Amino acid sequence: GVSQATEEKKNMSPVYKFTYFHGRGIGEVARQLFFLSDTPFEDVRLVGEEWMKIKDQSPWGHLPWLEIDGKVLCQSFAIARYLAIQFGFVGKTPFESAMVDALGDQYKDYWNDMKPFFMPMYRQNMEGMKEEFEKKKKDVGEPARDKFYGILTKEYKKNGSNGHMVGDSLTWIDLVVVDHMGVMDHYVPGFLDGFEEMRDLQKKVNANPKLAEWIKKRPHTPQ
Amino acid sequence: PVSTLAMPSYKLSEFDTRGLAEVSRQLFILSGTPYEDNRISKDQWPALKEKYGFGELPVLEVDGKQIPQSLAIARYLAKEFGFYGANAFEAAWIDALADQAKDFISDIHPYFAIAMGMVAGDTDKAKAEIALPAIKKHFDLFEKVAKDNGSNSHFVGSNFSYFDILISEFVFSIDSFLPGSFDAFPTVLAVRAKVTSIPAIKEWIEKRPKTVT
Numbered sequence: 453g454v455s456q457a458t459e460e461k462k463n464m465s466p467v468y469k470f471t472y473f474h475g476r477g478i479g480e481v482a483r484q485l486f487f488l489s490d491t492p493f494e495d496v497r498l499v500g501e502e503w504m505k506i507k508d509q510s511p512w513g514h515l516p517w518l519e520i521d522g523k524v525l526c527q528s529f530a531i532a533r534y535l536a537i538q539f540g541f542v543g544k545t546p547f548e549s550a551m552v553d554a555l556g557d558q559y560k561d562y563w564n565d566m567k568p569f570f571m572p573m574y575r576q577n578m579e580g581m582k583e584e585f586e587k588k589k590k591d592v593g594e595p596a597r598d599k600f601y602g603i604l605t606k607e608y609k610k611n612g613s614n615g616h617m618v619g620d621s622l623t624w625i626d627l628v629v630v631d632h633m634g635v636m637d638h639y640v641p642g643f644l645d646g647f648e649e650m651r652d653l654q655k656k657v658n659a660n661p662k663l664a665e666w667i668k669k670r671p672h673t674p675q
Numbered sequence: 676p677v678s679t680l681a682m683p684s685y686k687l688s689e690f691d692t693r694g695l696a697e698v699s700r701q702l703f704i705l706s707g708t709p710y711e712d713n714r715i716s717k718d719q720w721p722a723l724k725e726k727y728g729f730g731e732l733p734v735l736e737v738d739g740k741q742i743p744q745s746l747a748i749a750r751y752l753a754k755e756f757g758f759y760g761a762n763a764f765e766a767a768w769i770d771a772l773a774d775q776a777k778d779f780i781s782d783i784h785p786y787f788a789i790a791m792g793m794v795a796g797d798t799d800k801a802k803a804e805i806a807l808p809a810i811k812k813h814f815d816l817f818e819k820v821a822k823d824n825g826s827n828s829h830f831v832g833s834n835f836s837y838f839d840i841l842i843s844e845f846v847f848s849i850d851s852f853l854p855g856s857f858d859a860f861p862t863v864l865a866v867r868a869k870v871t872s873i874p875a876i877k878e879w880i881e882k883r884p885k886t887v888t
Contacts, residue, residue, distance in 0.1 A: 530771035537763055554747035558729055603729050
């Protein structure tokens with residue numbers, strides 16, 4: 453009857469559709485959370501001119517956005533936090549969740565500090581870009597790196613260097629930090645050498661079998 | 676009755692400024708929760724910096740355990756005190772709006788750097804080319820969100836959230852530099868009016884230390 457159908461609908465998993473660029477960037481953490489929790493999702497990747505064509509009609513004018521049974525949610529870290537709460541990747545206490553959040557916000561500050569370096573970094577092999585790349589690496593990249601990875605190192609040690617930034621379980625900030633380390637390793641090999649604790653985190657997180665499986669099968673993009 | 680001994684002790688450390696820490700101050704006030712409003716002077720800071728895990732303010736101490744980053748603090752307190760929406764989806768929307776507000780701060784920051792004399796530049800030019808476009812871009816969205824929520828003087832759901840407080844403060848700060856900037860956003864202004872009409876908040880605004888930001 454009607455009430456049985458309503459019960460069944462309530463118990464059905466939501467339908468997830470995630471729209472982002474064809475790349476990892478700030479969207480990858482959401483994809484990883486879906487895969488790690490065995491949650492099916494539609495992985496929409498916009499290429500070429502597709503984004504510019506729909507930008508003005510998009511919910512908030514930027515990517516990514518998530519649809520949950522058709523209801524829209526924007527902003528990469530709001531999405532990551534929402535999914536992490538659903539699937540159990542936010543730590544075990546409100547205090548731990550707050551520390552995960554704080555590290556996420558610190559990552560965003562680091563991202564803003566690094567912005568003037570990213571473009572020359574992506575373009576370093578283009579004609580005439582080498583000098584700009586080296587200059588921005590020294591003036592922008594290295595100070596931003598030292599500040600952020602200094603904080604991460606301190607927190608990781610405080611947490612017992614146990615393969616997690618917070619508590620003793622995998623959280624969304626572990627995924628964000630380690631994915632980004634992979635991007636920096638690709639574009640600036642050696643940039644993160646010397647941050648031994650971060651290499652330890654990277655090794656241990658990447659050893660997660662489900663994550664390793666995703667990394668093997670996901671579409672391959674440099675960032 | 677609830678014993679106050681069961682309540683954690685809260686200490687919020689920040690410079691003598693409102694900023695995003697002010698959201699948390701108002702969450703304490705709205706919830707009637709005692710806290711230490713620890714304001715640190717610029718002179719004291721170099722000696723204290725080492726004490727704080729991320730080397731920055733604000734920091735919340737909950738029974739001595741530190742939580743840094745203003746929005747992480749606000750989210751933690753909003754959850755504790757019930758200003759975080761009625762469910763996980765509403766909470767995520769509140770978070771998304773707060774992140775959007777941070778994007779707005781990034782976009783408008785160069786104007787404030789010039790207007791406050793931190794960086795050389797033409798204030799009028801910065802107003803026209805940086806501030807007003809940033810306000811339009813982000814507040815068109817905030818106005819729409821408030822309207823889509825039913826013009827009930829809340830951005831999300833049917834109760835106060837930490838984002839209502841955040842926007843109320845943003846409008847106050849920016850209006851002092853650029854009066855009338857928000858006249859085009861009446862639904863946003865209605866949220867601010869509702870927040871500031873709460874007696875405890877009204878009283879706090881009247882008696883709090885007066886700072887530029």
